[in-house]
Amino acid sequence: MASYNKVLLMGNLTRDPELRFTASNQPVAQIGLAVNRYYTSGTGEKKEETTFVDCEAWGRTAELINQYFSKGRPIFVEGRLKLDQWEDQQGQKRSRHKVVIESFQFVDSKGGEGGGGVDRSDSRVSGASRPARAGGGDSGGPHQPIDEDDIPF
Numbered sequence: 001m002a003s004y005n006k007v008l009l010m011g012n013l014t015r016d017p018e019l020r021f022t023a024s025n026q027p028v029a030q031i032g033l034a035v036n037r038y039y040t041s042g043t044g045e046k047k048e049e050t051t052f053v054d055c056e057a058w059g060r061t062a063e064l065i066n067q068y069f070s071k072g073r074p075i076f077v078e079g080r081l082k083l084d085q086w087e088d089q090q091g092q093k094r095s096r097h098k099v100v101i102e103s104f105q106f107v108d109s110k111g112g113e114g115g116g117g118v119d120r121s122d123s124r125v126s127g128a129s130r131p132a133r134a135g136g137g138d139s140g141g142p143h144q145p146i147d148e149d150d151i152p153f
Contacts, residue, residue, distance in 0.1 A: 007099050009053060010076040010107060011035035019066040029062035031055045031069070033077070033099075055079070057101040065104065074107035 014032035021027055037049045055077060057065050069075060079101040088094050 005080045007079050007081050008077075009033060009035050009055075009099065010074065011053070012074050013069055013071050014052060016071050017062075017066040017069055019062060027059060027062040027066075029057045029066050031057070031065065031075075033075070054096065054098040055101050056098055057104075061101060061104065065101070068106070076105040076107055077101045078103045 011033040014034050018030045019027060020030075031054075033053045033055055035051045035053060037051070039047055039049070041047050056062075065075075077099065079099045082098055082100050083095055084098060085093065085095045
């Protein structure tokens with residue numbers, strides 16, 4: 001049976017990234033993400049729903065998230081869902097889902113850092129003239145910024 005595990009989320013960091021290193025010196029960053037959903041209820045009332053998601057990033061992606069992000073900053077992440085299972089100190093079985101970040105994009109250009117992203121194939125932060133994309137894959141060539149007046153909605 002075929003399966004597919006892909007998660008796309010855009011939200012704000014709920015805390016500063018926590019960068020740690022494994023025994024083999026592999027970097028891993030933990031972040032919390034708040035993702036908001038706005039909708040209108042059946043009675044016409046405007047509502048907001050917030051979902052809090054734990055995420056982790058590994059390797060160079062972890063180091064870059066730790067370097068460029070802080071609490072409150074927006075981020076777009078792409079990854080996969082993972083189930084962590086463990087036994088707590090009282091012997092109870094516990095579990096939780098988390099997103100393992102495979103790539104990310106900058107959503108803003110806070111602090112004059114540019115609107116670039118991270119391309120893991122060459123492990124560098126790209127400039128504002130390059131698409132704000134992190135991770136592998138071909139974006140199909142350079143893109144020009146779109147003026148808000150050109151958007152039809």
